[in-house]
Amino acid sequence: xxxxYRCPLRWSDMDAFxxxxxxxxxxxxxxxxxxxxxxxxRRAAPEAFTGGTVVARHEIDYLRPLVHQPDPVVxxxxxxxxxxxxxxxxxEVKDTEGAAGxxxxxxxxxxxxxxxxxxPRRLTAAERSFLEGYxxxxxxx
Amino acid sequence: xxxxYRCPLRWSDMDAFxxxxxxxxxxxxxxxxxxxxxxxxRRAAPEAFTGGTVVARHEIDYLRPLVHQPDPVVxxxxxxxxxxxxxxxxxEVKDTEGAAGxxxxxxxxxxxxxxxxxxPRRLTAAERSFLEGYxxxxxxx
Amino acid sequence: xxxxYRCPLRWSDMDAFxxxxxxxxxxxxxxxxxxxxxxxxRRAAPEAFTGGTVVARHEIDYLRPLVHQPDPVVxxxxxxxxxxxxxxxxxEVKDTEGAAGxxxxxxxxxxxxxxxxxxPRRLTAAERSFLEGYxxxxxxx
Amino acid sequence: xxxxYRCPLRWSDMDAFxxxxxxxxxxxxxxxxxxxxxxxxRRAAPEAFTGGTVVARHEIDYLRPLVHQPDPVVxxxxxxxxxxxxxxxxxEVKDTEGAAGxxxxxxxxxxxxxxxxxxPRRLTAAERSFLEGYxxxxxxx
Numbered sequence: 001x002x003x004x005y006r007c008p009l010r011w012s013d014m015d016a017f018x019x020x021x022x023x024x025x026x027x028x029x030x031x032x033x034x035x036x037x038x039x040x041x042r043r044a045a046p047e048a049f050t051g052g053t054v055v056a057r058h059e060i061d062y063l064r065p066l067v068h069q070p071d072p073v074v075x076x077x078x079x080x081x082x083x084x085x086x087x088x089x090x091x092e093v094k095d096t097e098g099a100a101g102x103x104x105x106x107x108x109x110x111x112x113x114x115x116x117x118x119x120p121r122r123l124t125a126a127e128r129s130f131l132e133g134y135x136x137x138x139x140x141x
Numbered sequence: 142x143x144x145x146y147r148c149p150l151r152w153s154d155m156d157a158f159x160x161x162x163x164x165x166x167x168x169x170x171x172x173x174x175x176x177x178x179x180x181x182x183r184r185a186a187p188e189a190f191t192g193g194t195v196v197a198r199h200e201i202d203y204l205r206p207l208v209h210q211p212d213p214v215v216x217x218x219x220x221x222x223x224x225x226x227x228x229x230x231x232x233e234v235k236d237t238e239g240a241a242g243x244x245x246x247x248x249x250x251x252x253x254x255x256x257x258x259x260x261p262r263r264l265t266a267a268e269r270s271f272l273e274g275y276x277x278x279x280x281x282x
Numbered sequence: 283x284x285x286x287y288r289c290p291l292r293w294s295d296m297d298a299f300x301x302x303x304x305x306x307x308x309x310x311x312x313x314x315x316x317x318x319x320x321x322x323x324r325r326a327a328p329e330a331f332t333g334g335t336v337v338a339r340h341e342i343d344y345l346r347p348l349v350h351q352p353d354p355v356v357x358x359x360x361x362x363x364x365x366x367x368x369x370x371x372x373x374e375v376k377d378t379e380g381a382a383g384x385x386x387x388x389x390x391x392x393x394x395x396x397x398x399x400x401x402p403r404r405l406t407a408a409e410r411s412f413l414e415g416y417x418x419x420x421x422x423x
Numbered sequence: 424x425x426x427x428y429r430c431p432l433r434w435s436d437m438d439a440f441x442x443x444x445x446x447x448x449x450x451x452x453x454x455x456x457x458x459x460x461x462x463x464x465r466r467a468a469p470e471a472f473t474g475g476t477v478v479a480r481h482e483i484d485y486l487r488p489l490v491h492q493p494d495p496v497v498x499x500x501x502x503x504x505x506x507x508x509x510x511x512x513x514x515e516v517k518d519t520e521g522a523a524g525x526x527x528x529x530x531x532x533x534x535x536x537x538x539x540x541x542x543p544r545r546l547t548a549a550e551r552s553f554l555e556g557y558x559x560x561x562x563x564x
Contacts, residue, residue, distance in 0.1 A: 008290050011316050012309055012444060016437040016491070017256065022196040023167035023435070027294055030164065034293050039352065055163040057202045062195070068439070070321065115158065149431050152457050153303060153450055157296040157350070164294070168435055175434050180493065209298070211462065299538065304478040305453065308446035337445040339484045344477070397440065 001134050003040060005032035006072040006096070013068065020066040025104050026058065029091055032075035033110070045126040051114045056086065060106040071096055073103065079134045085122045086111050087131055142275050144181060146173035147213040147237070154209065161207040166245050167199065170232055173216035174251070185274075186267040192255045197227065201247040212237055214244065220275045226263045227252050228272055283416050285322060287314035288354040288378070295350065302348040307386050308340065311373055314357035315392070326415075327408040333396045338368065342388040353378055355385065361416045367404045368393050369413055424557050426463060428455035429495040429519070436491065443489040448527050449481065452514055455498035456533070467556075468549040474537045479509065483529040494519055496526065502557045508545045509534050510554055 007028045015021040033053075041048040066073070073093050081088035086109050093104040111120045112127070123131070148169045156162040174194075182189040207214070214234050222229035227250050234245040252261045253268070264272070289310045297303040315335075323330040348355070355375050363370035368391055375386040393402045394409070405413070430451045438444040456476075464471040489496070496516050504511035509532050516527040534543045535550070546554070 010309060010313055012312060012438060012446070014439040015435060016439065016441045017193065018439045021435060022199065023164055023171065026164035026167060027292060030294060031292055035352075052158065054206075055203055057200075058163065059198075059200050061198045065195075070317075151450060151454055153297060153305070153453060155298040156294060157298065157300045159298045162294060168433060171435060172433055176493075211458075299475065304481065305446055305449035308449060312446065334440065336488075337485055339482075340445065341480075341482050343480045347477075 002076045002078040002136065003032070003036045003134060005035045005075045005077065007031050007075050007093075008072045009066075009068055011068050018067060020068070020103075022060075022062060025060060025062075025093060025106070028073065028075055028093055029058075029060075029077075029106055029108060032077050032091065033089065033108070036077055037110075041127070041130050044130045047124070048127045048130055049112060051112065051116070051121065053110045054113045054120070055108055056111050057109040058106060059108075060104060062104055063101065064103055066093075066103045074098065077134075078136045079131050080107065080137055082123070082128060082131055082135065085120055087123065090136075143217045143219040143277065144173070144177045144275060146176045146216045146218065148172050148216050148234075149213045150207075150209055152209050159208060161209070161244075163201075163203060166201060166203075166234060166247070169214065169216055169234055170199075170201075170218075170247055170249060173218050173232065174230065174249070177218055178251075182268070182271050185271045188265070189268045189271055190253060192253065192257070192262065194251045195254045195261070196249055197252050198250040199247060200249075201245060203245055204242065205244055207234075207244045215239065218275075219277045220272050221248065221278055223264070223269060223272055223276065226261055228264065231277075284358045284360040284418065285314070285318045285416060287317045287357045287359065289313050289357050289375075290354045291348075291350055293350050300349065302350070302385075304342075304344060307342060307344075307375060307388070310355065310357055310375055311340075311342075311359075311388055311390060314359050314373065315371065315390070318359055319392075323409070323412050326412045329406070330409045330412055331394060333394065333398070333403065335392045336395045336402070337390055338393050339391040340388060341390075342386060344386055345383065346385055348375075348385045356380065359416075360418045361413050362389065362419050364405070364410060364413055364417065367402055369405065372418075425499045425501040425559065426455070426459045426557060428458045428498045428500065430454050430498050430516075431495045432489075432491055434491050441490060443491070443526075445483075445485060448483060448485075448516060448529070451496065451498055451516055452481075452483075452500075452529055452531060455500045455514065456512065456531070459500055460533075464550070464553050467553045470547070471550045471553055472535060474535065474539070474544065476533045477536045477543070478531055479534050480532040481529060482531075483527060485527055486524065487526055489516075489526045497521065500557075501559045502554050503530065503560055505546070505551060505554055505558065508543055510546065513559075 013024045037049045092102040094102040154165045178190045231248045233243040235243040295306045319331045372389045374384040376384040436447045460472045513530045515525040517525040
């Protein structure tokens with residue numbers, strides 16, 4: 001199963017070349033992750049990820065340029081790897097109809113974090129169970 | 142040889158967790174690349190990269206958190222791979238004294254681009270010669 | 283008549299104090315203006331504002347703090363002044379239900395601009411006619 | 424006396440029109456204010472503004488466009504009004520040599536704030552004394 005997040009663009013997402021800047025896509029991924037971890041996850045498991053998470057790594061491939069448009073893009077997000085204290089998400093950013101192929105493919109290693117203790121922590125059983133529902137190791141394609 | 146760029150922080154680089162946000166580091170890398178490609182390169186080869194470049198891929202590892210500070214960080218940048226129509230940069234983002242190890246290690250695949258023609262292009266001989274002076278395939282460490 | 287624009291927040295709109303930063307509200311106003319000038323206006327008058335506009339002045343009052351929320355805010359926008367070569371917009375940024383009073387009141391002087399000629403220009407008759415439909419000099423309240 | 428802050432630009436400060444975007448200037452003013460309130464003020468009065476401040480109002484006039492440049496701009500900042508619980512700053516943003524006139528003139532009403540109590544507070548005697556050294560009611564020019 002994939003989580004699908006409709007992410008509205010802002011005109012200011014474009015840089016002086018008139019394209020959505022490469023750094024801005026990390027904001028789209030962030031919005032999709034927050035919707036997933038603070039919204040979807042907590043409706044499934046109320047205590048999930050309440051202490052916060054930190055990003056340990058991103059990989060991101062830019063496949064074709066995106067110009068500001070009134071319609072949102074869709075960020076599809078799923079889980080490609082689960083370890084004791086981290087989860088790896090994959091994403092595709094595409095148009096709502098999606099016919100033309102993604103603008104971006106990316107992955108992020110996220111570490112659950114205890115901001116009070118300023119320390120990474122293990123995934124709980126409830127978090128792991130929730131994330132397994134979105135597991136798909138086929139990556140992209 | 143590595144190019145060393147002093148990158149000033151802004152208070153607004155911090156997010157609600159009080160750390161420089163993961164997306165903001167791509168701005169630091171961008172500033173270092175622009176200084177390198179539009180500044181250093183053009184002093185060495187006046188026509189270098191005048192048509193612009195696009196980012197094809199980033200990889201970025203977040204090693205320790207960074208809080209806003211009056212002192213700039215240093216972005217070290219060097220070349221790890223050269224192909225006919227792309228160059229791969231590696232970077233480390235660290236403090237000016239650098240004793241405590243980097244905040245971030247990253248790499249970027251950059252494609253020279255002809256914005257008039259909206260098309261990627263090959264590296265020129267002058268660009269290649271300039272970039273070879275910063276070649277270091279030892280990556281990080 | 284007022285134009286009402288639903289503006290989604292982003293988590294990154296918050297600063298290290300955990301509130302939407304004062305500078306970010308100018309992005310919300312920008313999104314509402316672009317929706318109005320490039321969307322609503324052009325549906326009414328196809329040639330309206332096609333050359334672009336520039337901002338000559340902002341005034342903005344911050345009335346109460348805003349924390350990131352999944353729901354969009356509403357930006358209400360109307361016209362308070364029309365001159366030969368400028369239009370002044372007023373805005374209120376509030377919650378969709380609006381009961382608690384606005385977060386921000388603001389106004390912006392916008393100048394139609396010819397980006398090819400790099401020069402300000404006068405409002406056309408069609409633009410003026412369109413804008414008059416949103417005229418309300420009662421300002422706020 | 425005016426406080427003079429050298430503010431480095433970033434390439435990403437430009438929008439799709441190739442100019443520094445109107446919202447970005449509020450970041451330049453923010454950087455100058457933080458340098459003044461967290462740097463200069465605390466060297467003069469160690470407890471000054473330690474609880475933080477909030478922005479109550481901005482006015483900002485855009486006088487001429489700014490394109491990304493390697494040189495920093497200068498933000499001049501001074502005090503135009505002091506009340507029991509607020510201070511009003513005026514600013515000019517210009518080039519380091521300053522011959523061509525400012526890009527922007529602006530003013531900001533700042534309220535000292537107790538972030539623990541989530542409440543505005545009065546200026547202390549030490550803060551007032553420090554700010555009076557930068558008082559100049561001649562505004563701009």
